[in-house]
Amino acid sequence: MENLRTKSRKLEGYKNPMQVPRITKVVISTGVGSFKDKNKFKIVEDRLARITGQKAASRGAKISIASFKSRQGDIVGYQVTLHGERMYDFLEKLIHIALPRTKDFRGISPSAADEMGNYTLSIKEHSIFPETTDEELKDVFGFAVTIVTTAKSKDEVVKLLTHLGFPFRK
Secondary structure: OOOHHHHHOOOOOOOOHHHOOOEEEEEEEEEOOOOOOOHHHHHHHHHHHHHHOOOOEEEEOOOOEHHHOEOOOOEEEEEEEEOHHHHHHHHHHHHHHHHHHOOOOOOEOHHHEOOOOEEEEEEOOHHHOOOOOHHHOOOOOOEEEEEEEOOOOHHHHHHHHHHHOOOEOO
């Protein structure tokens, strides 16, 4: 089977092979600001590390907000940035294993692409990934997957991701 790296090089319609858009990085991020229990922070960090194969970095609050009871520097989320082989392995797992396991899955929306050549996908439950075990379903959280590409427009991103095998809605 052809992997995503070699498949992305064969996109038609470009005169020069260096013009073909490619994926530069994948950023996985989640917020934990609504959690009251500090032990859940460790659970989220551990599960993100298991899903992505890389340790998650904590993100602190930039300013204090009294109505949210948050202080500057409090952990409000976690983020993982993937490059190279880990990025392609994660995308393969996302396309072929995780997304088909989503409840009532009918495809992803092509309108989630932005004008700068990025695509952001929302995952409602982390439990669609095989690394999470069934006994841990009491602490389900969602996260965002942002695919950063060198594409110049929304149409180029959708064309690239369709070519790579992303299951878009018709």
